[in-house]
Amino acid sequence: MFNQALIRPQSIVVVGASNNPAKPGGHLLQNLLQYSFGGKLYVVNPKEDSVQGVAACRSVADLPSVELAILAIPAAACVQAVRVLAEEKGTKAFIVVSAGFAESGDMGQQLENELLKLVDQHQGCLIGPNCIGVISPAYAGVFTSPVPALDPRGIDFVSGSGATAVFCLEAGMKKGLRFASVFTVGNSAQIGVEEVLQHWDESFTAESPKVKLLYLEGIRDPQKLLKHARSLRLKGCRIAAIKAGTGESGSRAALSHTGAMASPDVAVDALFRKAGIIRCYGRDELTTVAGLLLLPAMAGNKLAVITHAGGPAVMLTDCLEKGGLQVPRFPDSAQKEGLKSQLYPGSSVENPIDFLATGTAQQLGTIIDCCEHDFPEVDAMVVIFGSPGLVPVSEVYQLLSVKMKSCRKPIYPVLPSVVNANEAIREFMDAGNLVFTDEVAFGHALLKVTNAPQPMPDDRQPSKNVQLQQIIASLPDGFLPPLEAQRLLEAAGIATLGQLQADGEQQALDAAARIGFPLAMKVVGPLHKSDVGGVLLNLRSAEQVAAGFRRLMAIAGTSAVLLSPMLNGLELYIGAKYEKGFGHLIFVGLGGVWLEIMKDVQVALAPVSRTEALQLISKLKALPLLEGYRGQSGVDIGQFADLLVQVSRLVEEAPGISELDLNPIIAEGKRFSPVDIRIALNRK
């Protein structure tokens, strides 16, 4: 597990150091030497006396005691080296960049197991194997380029894939992103992405970096990820992540190259929402979002778009407004007139503000000051400024740089002239600034950031429903018979329709007499009852019940019929499904075609709080129907949320429930009646 030897080692040895910088052990040593590791540096090379100017030991046995070892030697040699280091040299942290472990088959898995066992025995820390290493404020322990300039206020980045980490760094550096640390975890034998998050969470102080980026291919411990991501978010951090491998082939690819476990994508989505993680799908998107997370956040949802060239401002405005942000027209005012008078004729001081191709740095300063002080409609500014190649733009970018630091309202720079203003953009970045070059990619990222999910506090209520536990204990695994399912719901405090079951005609007539007319009858047995004609509605007499009973019992697979009062109302849906590692997913929506054709369903990870339940319901497209639409009466949404919370509690208390479907629930006003109840148990 994480220790000081990994984070702030006093001494490092590179085992397998080379004079050839094209080899991992060569490049690694080069990086350590170049990026000023302040402690004692040793190298091991069986053939050389000195490597890159560092005196070499021929074998690890020849080393003095050393805190951190970075291994770049063949997999087969790693175990013995680690043994000597751990047992004789007091080494407490190991970064194994070598490949040839679990990712390569059974032999490699065995080597990896031995490695892990050794490190664990000595309470050591193990990064990798099969990774590119670690970059921390103390040392640049990677065998790859580039090593970004480190900044304690920059980004903490952890990646499940080494090459992807490199490409993310490259994409990020092109935008001026600064990094505080980079962890690649490779095969995650001991330390995976979850453990890095845990470390960031548990070591968090006011000085810690606030922006965390994750690249994940598998999630080994979803609950750990949720716990620490949520905790970091609640401490004020902002997190964006890619979880690759969403589809069947993508997962196959992820499996093939890291041995990661495929996770159902809908569960990943639910986890990210609950933890408050912004989900991204590509490197360019991730690094653009990261750029925005490093900049101050908007206090509201209104932007001024300031430009000297109309088109990009129009495209950005389209994008922002489609996503729900506002680029509000400025009301007429003396300030607006005053601003207009300081710009060239033909400039527009509506919003977007267009100060023309000939606009100057001074005019830009005036506009920014005006937005900062005089326009209360503005929560943030986007400045789009490129160059048609006639005059230098450095002066404009210098002003922008100054204003970005001095203004209270955030200013986001979009500098599109990647050819004409290449040099000026580089200077702007060298001054410590971030750069966005495509206004629409910027706009999409801004929408992602402003719509970032809020972490849901963990308000789990430990409670034991004894009756529920007893019922569950008495039932075998598999799908429950309808009346047992009904009993389970009732025990969880969920009112049901009080359905009655009959497998004889007289029994059906007796049940009908107890329920009263009109009533509904349906088959017990067949799965898709409607499809086989197994549902009869609005039966109004004993004769209809008798005839109906005979008709239903004749349907193949039918063992009995269920009778229930005839209800009218909206058809709603609540479901639950157990996902290994994640716990239960809770689903909510309208029933019937809304669920099956429109897929208008919202999902959350259990436990679902009332706040979360209301949020889920409010995100349904069919919400207007719940609220009451065109003279049709709606339902009590608060009560619907309560029912959702009850179902969430039920599966929380009875984790053996692998599936639960209330479909439909007939709802009218305050009454919610689950009409079809399917529950499956699986406690293996």
Add this chain to the structure above:
Amino acid sequence: MFNQALIRPQSIVVVGASNNPAKPGGHLLQNLLQYSFGGKLYVVNPKEDSVQGVAACRSVADLPSVELAILAIPAAACVQAVRVLAEEKGTKAFIVVSAGFAESGDMGQQLENELLKLVDQHQGCLIGPNCIGVISPAYAGVFTSPVPALDPRGIDFVSGSGATAVFCLEAGMKKGLRFASVFTVGNSAQIGVEEVLQHWDESFTAESPKVKLLYLEGIRDPQKLLKHARSLRLKGCRIAAIKAGTGESGSRAALSHTGAMASPDVAVDALFRKAGIIRCYGRDELTTVAGLLLLPAMAGNKLAVITHAGGPAVMLTDCLEKGGLQVPRFPDSAQKEGLKSQLYPGSSVENPIDFLATGTAQQLGTIIDCCEHDFPEVDAMVVIFGSPGLVPVSEVYQLLSVKMKSCRKPIYPVLPSVVNANEAIREFMDAGNLVFTDEVAFGHALLKVTNAPQPMPDDRQPSKNVQLQQIIASLPDGFLPPLEAQRLLEAAGIATLGQLQADGEQQALDAAARIGFPLAMKVVGPLHKSDVGGVLLNLRSAEQVAAGFRRLMAIAGTSAVLLSPMLNGLELYIGAKYEKGFGHLIFVGLGGVWLEIMKDVQVALAPVSRTEALQLISKLKALPLLEGYRGQSGVDIGQFADLLVQVSRLVEEAPGISELDLNPIIAEGKRFSPVDIRIALNRK
């Protein structure tokens, strides 16, 4: 209009040429001199004898005859200069880069009118004013940088905004895009985007560039755009376009800086689909799509993803499969085993193919050859190859370059290492190749390109329905009374329900007797009939009709009631709306909540052919309901399409119909009965 003087001038004069390259007249001349214009070049400058080495005339009057004039002088001076050039120098083409015309107010509009009048009088061609100019194979007539290297097989690009054109060129050049021509139209006094398209269409030959890019802020003549874009598509061209200004503020911005007319976005979408134009929303997207359009198209929908680094391949595969393309697993075969044996142990020859970080150029060649010859599952290849910074990758990129030219199946290069492999990427582009750097941005563009709309042939049927014309002529503008609307539909051959209207109780009873029971009654007058309780269903007796009549007539605004047979079935929707310039938009979907809440509606520009009608219906999310769902009977979709075509013909023959709504149409099997018919006429 377009003429040879613009396209291939023998002589050009720059009026307002300057020695200062920071001035438009200076930069323009520099570009003309630098990019080898082969004809005679003149300059006019009132103060200099020679400008950038070219002997200068003091005034246009001193010029000899000259074919093309490029004006970079104040707006106020342009009219006189053009007059002299047109009247005395035989000048037939004018590019006016000067601003200060229509975009700046009434005075400028007047100047622009005079300019246009003069040019028109002399059958000349006018580009601009307020543009950055034109780049053609013959000359680089722009005052901006960069001027891309010209390639007759490159892109034809036209932009309504000069600065945006510059930024698009910059984004494109970073990807290695090559251009055949660039037109910026500025205020489009004479030549707008539509006219440039017309020129490309009318001058099209087998040698013409096949890829067209458009940046539009307004569409002045939608029908002209449709005609020539569609024609170019049918001749084998591929077109991608941005139409900026989709929302209210965006449109405001577009208006403010080009004087463009805002077009309703749904009409733009419909036009693009009909013309076969790929709609893009940002510069990076547009230029990525353009890159793909320049490369060979995929014959099918199956890709091999080839990489030495898993992560990007996983993200790309996720993106492609979510969008409907396939990255199929390769079935076990001798070829697959053979390939595996030629790669390093641990490589994966499933799809994605991962040949590891240490993979070589030779191995990549083997993989590509295998995909080309041995894997019939592969229609195209994506090669993702970056560099962790250890060894050079030029050899790999050189091989890629060779294979891209020699393979029958398209190969798309994604080169992510924008820092580590910067030089190698530049060499790759210098060899004439395109580069994509972000696999997911590439994936989205590939999906756009493979899902590009097919142009709809214009199968307009000229026919005159005399009866229809007579009825229309007899009616005043405004919303038609229900029975008149019904008469209009009947005249167009659309069967209606045969509704009867009554404004007295006895009349209602008589109508009921003719229609038979059960029947429906609804108010005439109020707009949202259901909302006011103005619809009564399932009336089964004369008593119910009489009581219902009295109840309905008591509703405010009710002048009469309509009686119609009671029907059961799916509620469908067909609508039409006239959009100035575009013609009629035709809408189709299901009625009720499907339309109002789910917005599940498809739109096309009239005329709608039967093929197009079937396509629209097939794109409805609610399609399964039309096809018959869960025991509910569906409708005859062919007949629904026929009805859509009939409505399209109706509005085509009666363009005075400004709005038409059949909502709902009650449909069961082959019977489609418009129950509520709203038609408005507006012939002003």
